[in-house]
Amino acid sequence: MEVKIGVQHAPREISIESVQSAAEVEKAVADALSGAAKLLSLEDEHGRKVLIPADRLAYVEIGEPAARRVGFGAAL
Template sequence: MEIKIGVQHTSRELVVETDESVDDVQRRVTEALSGDGVLALTDSKGRVTLVPAARLSYVEIGGGVSGQVGFRS
């Protein structure tokens, strides 16, 4: 699943591919925003992306990877 994260004062969005469920991602975003903490997401290759909750503009959850072209490692 693809997650797009908008960060304040940044012209580009972060895109994270994860194997987590929509419910898990929503829970993490809600917890980070309610506690004014850090949103931590692990991508499908095991890398962790950290974003301060105070800098989040938006989080778009969903989409997929259908129609990808090229090799995946």
């Protein structure tokens, strides 16, 4: 699951491939924004944790990873 996170006052977004489902990521974001958790905590595909202060979240984009194209053809 590809997750892109915008952080206030940061020039770039954080992009991770998470092993968590979309529902799990959405619940973690909702908990962080509601004040139930002070940090948004997500785990990437390598087992590393990403922690972001809830009060610094600008946006969270949840989506499936794009399929990587292989080869030299320009066919779509």
